[in-house]
């Protein structure tokens with residue numbers, strides 16, 4: 152539990168409730184440590200009260216409620232099966248859910264509302280989670296390693312949603328990805344799968360850039376080496392005959408990335424902003440630049456159930472050919488959750504996971 156920003160996380164105990172109705176009780180196998188967890192820890196995202204950490208989970212089904220029989224695409228599930236979830240629970244009773252049919256905009260599903268393990272039993276830094284009806288979860292097929300799914304945590308569904316909002320990536324489009332954490336890595340992989348041409352990834356440290364290259368980046372720019380924003384812009388312009396990139400994807404989570412990204416978009420190009428969810432602040436832009444260059448700026452937050460399902464399918468199809476599972480670089484027990492969050496915050500990890508079972512063995 153995060154009780155207050157900057158205070159070490161605490162372990163609270165709460166009884167495991169047996170599943171009733173269509174609930175599914177799972178034992179958490181792995182919880183992804185997300186950059187957002189660190190943003191909560193340092194107080195950049197409002198904390199409404201004590202909050203259970205963890206919004207990326209893979210677990211094994213322990214017990215089904217009397218009305219639970221399948222995952223959310225009708226695949227039968229039984230005790231022992233693995234399931235993956237991102238605990239977004241849309242209300243299905245608001246304008247976004249019902250009229251827009253866009254549950255990613257539902258104001259009632261925010262992870263910020265996870266105040267108490269008994270009230271929010273589907274958070275993931277826990278031994279057991281209770282998955283309620285109305286919250287999407289999907290079976291992980293036999294043969295697909297848990298790591299290949301959890302390595303991209305909430306980042307893969309977030310990026311699948313974002314790419315859907317971006318629209319077409321044409322064969323040969325040049326793409327710049329700002330950031331090489333899990334969101335940037337997911338963007339790199341999906342751009343490659345979509346047939347993009349040059350894919351340039353800007354980020355650090357080298358372990359993350361190396362993974363970006365293995366997942367499809369054709370070139371990388373090390374933030375630690377290219378010291379100034381102007382130098383990085385020059386490198387991107389040089390590589391594109393001065394045009395800039397057809398598509399720039401902001402996955403950096405740093406406010407400064409926005410202004411820099413705007414300079415990298417080619418005339419007629421698109422700028423997809425995905426990583427600034429928990430980066431407060433303002434950034435100057437020159438509105439006539441948007442006007443005069445026909446660029447489009449597209450925002451995208453969270454995901455919908457179909458993207459969570461697609462994320463499992465991406466792992467299933469590509470885990471043998473691509474080093475998806477290897478992106479899990481660090482493993483921690485529940486008792487080391489604080490250490491896990493801090494080392495993810497320092498970007499020492501490609502992807503860290505919490506394995507609650509580690510403390511017990």
Ligand SMILES: [Zn+2]
Nearest residue numbers: 185187304305
């Ligand atoms: Zn996340």
Ligand SMILES: [Zn+2]
Nearest residue numbers: 242245248257
């Ligand atoms: Zn809603």
